[in-house]
Amino acid sequence: MKSPCVRQCTLNENDMCLGCGRMLGEITSWVSFSEQKRADVMTQCQNRLQALKTWKPGLVDQKK
Numbered sequence: 001m002k003s004p005c006v007r008q009c010t011l012n013e014n015d016m017c018l019g020c021g022r023m024l025g026e027i028t029s030w031v032s033f034s035e036q037k038r039a040d041v042m043t044q045c046q047n048r049l050q051a052l053k054t055w056k057p058g059l060v061d062q063k064k
Contacts, residue, residue: 001038003030004045018052021045 005027008019015024022030026041033041 001035001042004042016048016052021047021049021052 004020004022006019008017010018011024012018016022017024017027020027022041022045026033030038030041
């Protein structure tokens with residue numbers, strides 16, 4: 001599985017990337033994760049970005 005990086009790297013106060021939704025630790029460990037772990041992280045990223053859009057509309061613009 002490819003990295004979910006969308007080249008909009010900006011970390012918020014919780015160390016979550018506002019571009020892809022990964023946490024700093026997930027970004028730095030991505031290459032060592034199994035395919036299953038990566039799939040799990042991808043699901044979490046989608047949930048995080050959706051929650052962020054709900055709490056702070058306009059902050060995250062998903063153009064993919």
